[in-house]
Amino acid sequence: MKETVIKTNKLTKRFGDFVAVDEISFEVHRGEIFGFLGANGAGKTTAMRMLCGLSIPTSGEANVAGFDVFRETEEIKKNIGYMSQKFSLYEDLTVLENIEFYAGIYGLTDKEIKDKSDELISKLGLRNEAKKLVGSLPLGWKQKLSFSVAIVHQPKIVFLDEPTGGVDPSMRRQFWDLIYDAADKGITIFVTTHYLDEAEYCNRVSIMVDGRIDALDTPAGLRKQFGVGTMDEVFYKLARQAKRSAD
Amino acid sequence: MRPLKFLLMKEFRQLFRDKGFIGRLLIAPALQLVLLPLAANYTIKNVNIAIVDHDHSSISKKMVDKIMSSGYFRLAGYSDFNSKANKLIENDKADIVLEIPVNFEKDLIREGGRKIAIEVNAINGVKASVGFGYLSGILTDYNADIRMQWVEPSRTNSLPVIDVIPSFWYNPALTYYIYMVPAILVSLVTTIAGLSAAFNIVKEKEIGTIEQINVTPIKKYQFILGKLIPFLVMGFIVFTVGLLIAWVVYGIIPVGHIALLCLFLEVFLIAILGFGLLISTYCDSQQQANSLMFLFMMVFNMMSGLYTPIDSMPGWAQFITHLFPISYFIDVMRMIVIKGSGLHDILHQIGAVLIIGIVLNTWAALNYRKTT
Numbered sequence: 001m002k003e004t005v006i007k008t009n010k011l012t013k014r015f016g017d018f019v020a021v022d023e024i025s026f027e028v029h030r031g032e033i034f035g036f037l038g039a040n041g042a043g044k045t046t047a048m049r050m051l052c053g054l055s056i057p058t059s060g061e062a063n064v065a066g067f068d069v070f071r072e073t074e075e076i077k078k079n080i081g082y083m084s085q086k087f088s089l090y091e092d093l094t095v096l097e098n099i100e101f102y103a104g105i106y107g108l109t110d111k112e113i114k115d116k117s118d119e120l121i122s123k124l125g126l127r128n129e130a131k132k133l134v135g136s137l138p139l140g141w142k143q144k145l146s147f148s149v150a151i152v153h154q155p156k157i158v159f160l161d162e163p164t165g166g167v168d169p170s171m172r173r174q175f176w177d178l179i180y181d182a183a184d185k186g187i188t189i190f191v192t193t194h195y196l197d198e199a200e201y202c203n204r205v206s207i208m209v210d211g212r213i214d215a216l217d218t219p220a221g222l223r224k225q226f227g228v229g230t231m232d233e234v235f236y237k238l239a240r241q242a243k244r245s246a247d
Numbered sequence: 248m249r250p251l252k253f254l255l256m257k258e259f260r261q262l263f264r265d266k267g268f269i270g271r272l273l274i275a276p277a278l279q280l281v282l283l284p285l286a287a288n289y290t291i292k293n294v295n296i297a298i299v300d301h302d303h304s305s306i307s308k309k310m311v312d313k314i315m316s317s318g319y320f321r322l323a324g325y326s327d328f329n330s331k332a333n334k335l336i337e338n339d340k341a342d343i344v345l346e347i348p349v350n351f352e353k354d355l356i357r358e359g360g361r362k363i364a365i366e367v368n369a370i371n372g373v374k375a376s377v378g379f380g381y382l383s384g385i386l387t388d389y390n391a392d393i394r395m396q397w398v399e400p401s402r403t404n405s406l407p408v409i410d411v412i413p414s415f416w417y418n419p420a421l422t423y424y425i426y427m428v429p430a431i432l433v434s435l436v437t438t439i440a441g442l443s444a445a446f447n448i449v450k451e452k453e454i455g456t457i458e459q460i461n462v463t464p465i466k467k468y469q470f471i472l473g474k475l476i477p478f479l480v481m482g483f484i485v486f487t488v489g490l491l492i493a494w495v496v497y498g499i500i501p502v503g504h505i506a507l508l509c510l511f512l513e514v515f516l517i518a519i520l521g522f523g524l525l526i527s528t529y530c531d532s533q534q535q536a537n538s539l540m541f542l543f544m545m546v547f548n549m550m551s552g553l554y555t556p557i558d559s560m561p562g563w564a565q566f567i568t569h570l571f572p573i574s575y576f577i578d579v580m581r582m583i584v585i586k587g588s589g590l591h592d593i594l595h596q597i598g599a600v601l602i603i604g605i606v607l608n609t610w611a612a613l614n615y616r617k618t619t
Contacts, residue, residue: 052462055619073618074464082462086455092264093257104253105465 002029005157005188006051011060011069013046020046022211023060030156033179033189035199038208039239044192045085047208048159051190052082065156078106081150081158081187085165089146091135095126098134099149106153120148140171144178151182158182160191164198176201196231207235209242250465254473258447262477271443276435276485280492283431284424294378295323297332297341304352306393313389314345319381336368343367343378355393417586424497429580430553432489436512437519437547437573440482442540444523448474449536452527461617471612475520482516483509502587511579511593514600518572521607528614547573572600 006028013021021043028034038044049055051064053073062069065079089098096117103113121130124144129137134145143163151158160179164172176198183189191202199205199219206216215222215238219231226234262268296314300307314320323341324332335341346364348354354361365382369375418425451457460470490508493499501508526543530536550557550564551573557565568574575596582588 053618054458054461077462078464080462082459084455084458086458088455088459090257090261090456091454092261097257097260101253101257102459102463104256105250105460105463107249107464 004028005030005066006034006062006064006190008051008062009060011047011050011062012058013043013050013055014058019211021050021057024208024211024213025060026206026213026216028157028188028190030188031183031186032204033183033191033202035202035205036190036192036208037196037199037205037235038192039242042208042242043211044208045161048161048190048192051076052080052159053077054082079156081153081155083146083150083158083160083163085161087139087142087146089134089142089149092133094131094133095121095137095145096130098145099152102149103152108153116152120145120152124148140167140174143167143171144175147175147178147182151187154185155187157188157190160189162192162194164193164195172198196235199231199235205231207238209238214238214241248469251469251473254465254469255476258473258477262481271439272481272484273488275439276432276489277492279435280428280431280489281496284427284497291374291377291381292319293321294319294374294381295335295340295342296320296378296382297324297326297335297344298322299326299329299332299344299346301327301349302347302351306352306355307347310347310386310389314382314385317381317385319378332366336366339368339370341368342371342374343382345382425499425585426581428493428497428499429584430551430577432486432493433573433576433580434548434551434553435489436482436486436516437576438544439485440478440516441519441523441544443481444474444478444520445526445530445536445540446533447478448524448527449530449533452531453533467612467615467617471524471608471615474524475517478520478523479513479516482520483512486512499584501584503583503589507590507593508580508583511576511583511597511600514597514604515572515576518600518604518607521604521611522572524611525607525614528611547571550574552577569599570603572603575600 004027006026008027009025010023011021011025012019012023024047036044036048046055050057050069051062053064053069053076056073057069064076067073067075067079069076090101093101099117099120100113103116108116117130121127124141126141126145129141134142137145147158147160147163150160164175167175172195179189179191179201191198193199202219204216204218205222206213207222208214215225215234217225222234223229223231226237228234228237298311298314300311311325315322320343324335326332329346332341332344332346336344344364344366346366348361348363351361351363363386365379367375367379448457451460486509490501490505522543523540526536526539530539550560550568551571552568553573557568557574560568579588579593579596582592
């Protein structure tokens with residue numbers, strides 16, 4: 001029996017008359033790489049923000065890392081990492097200062113901070129850049145650093161919102177190496193993406209259309225279910241049914 | 248409390264790395280304190296006077312000499328014709344016209360009195376009334392001289408005369424900058440500290456880092472303290488620099504206790520930073536924060552008693568003024584710096600600002616949400 005780390009039941013978010021997320025129900029298991037796909041405006045980010053404790057759902061139920069998304073948002077925050085669509089490290093702090101800051105506010109000890117910084121710097125090959133301002137780094141490196149900082153406190157789950165947007169293919173490949181690495185250490189990965197080749201890297205994939213989850217299976221299972229050869233075709237088949245226009 | 252340490256480290260690193268920071272901290276206050284008091288000068292000089300002399304007597308000449316030697320007036324024209332003087336007012340060349348009638352000297356001696364006309368250009372109300380005040384003062388003085396000269400001493404003595412000898416307390420020479428500089432310093436600290444705090448948080452919203460903070464288990468009060476403390480220090484530095492400038496440039500040394508000033512400053516800063524925080528919780532962009540802060544700062548400054556006495560405002564306006572922390576601080580500054588008031592004298596102001604501070608900060612803390 002696999003351990004369930006995220007479980008939702010008819011989770012819904014409305015903004016006035018607009019139903020951004022419409023009764024989604026799914027489970028994510030420990031150590032899994034869970035792909036969360038959908039066209040722009042399908043409701044991915046809203047769903048993810050609810051699971052991170054940044055946004056209170058309108059109705060339904062959800063449990064993240066064993067805590068309730070309505071009542072225990074601050075407990076959830078201790079157990080997750082989050083990398084938002086916007087780049088969110090401080091550009092006017094150095095690489096080391098950013099690591100120290102986030103590690104510090106997650107409550108790591110001075111020794112842990114030092115060890116963790118050394119480990120990250122050498123793993124990312126940023127030895128020469130450690131004391132440079134983050135703003136001066138190329139985007140791909142920033143994203144890798146951002147991901148590493150998001151899991152600096154060894155969370156149970158990390159939420160990645162389009163982490164590889166605007167990054168070149170070889171950098172994306174390196175970024176996914178980091179993701180696999182984290183998953184091997186038992187961190188559950190919940191990732192949204194627009195790159196359908198990346199969907200193939202996931203253990204399971206869900207596809208959101210108009211706020212609903214219309215498909216959920218392994219990439220191979222989805223191709224079989226829709227009788228097509230690639231994830232691209234799966235996506236187009238589903239996305240074509242969308243009534244909501246992208247924002 | 249450990250997260251607070253890291254928040255503070257981050258804030259101070261960012262502040263000192265900001266190239267404009269030292270400028271805002273030192274240069275802006277220096278410039279404003281040197282320039283603004285010159286602009287907020289209430290001493291009126293160079294009142295342009297046009298004189299129409301129909302008499303051309305020795306008395307009228309002496310009177311004109313006396314007026315011109317006072318140093319407040321500049322002769323804009325001297326003629327026999329009213330029309331010429333009126334033209335000068337119309338062209339804005341003259342602020343005031345003094346008309347000396349025909350047979351002025353003769354009537355004065357023979358009939359013991361003669362009316363004299365003063366016309367004032369009241370477009371600039373302050374200049375008009377102050378100029379008129381000077382002129383009538385000089386004429387009264389001159390009148391007394393004439394009486395001494397022309398009228399028998401015995402008769403003068405029998406007339407009862409009330410002679411007023413004013414003495415101005417705390418600022419004997421009525422030096423305007425002793426009054427203005429402390430108040431301008433308050434307005435400066437308010438603007439710099441309040442704006443910096445508001446912009447700082449809104450900037451984190453704009454670049455998206457606040458979302459990253461909101462997804463950490465950091466406590467709300469830790470985040471708010473992490474933002475308050477750096478600007479408390481900053482406000483303190485600006486204030487100290489300002490006091491030094493007041494001393495070096497204007498020779499103003501607070502008569503009262505500096506420690507008392509600092510105590511009030513801290514209470515005041517907590518209130519004004521709370522206001523900055525509150526604004527930032529309602530704004531999503533620096534542009535928005537800027538226009539809101541501009542609006543409030545404008546009203547704060549105009550109604551603070553900086554330029555005009557609060558006591559002469561209508562009752563409802565006075566009530567509003569007392570909702571703003573600035574008016575209390577300007578009051579306290581003038582009391583401590585000029586008069587040397589003690590703790591007991593400002594307890595009421597401390598209490599009021601403390602309450603305002605608690606209200607603003609609580610409001611800001613309630614309105615700042617990690618989860619929406």
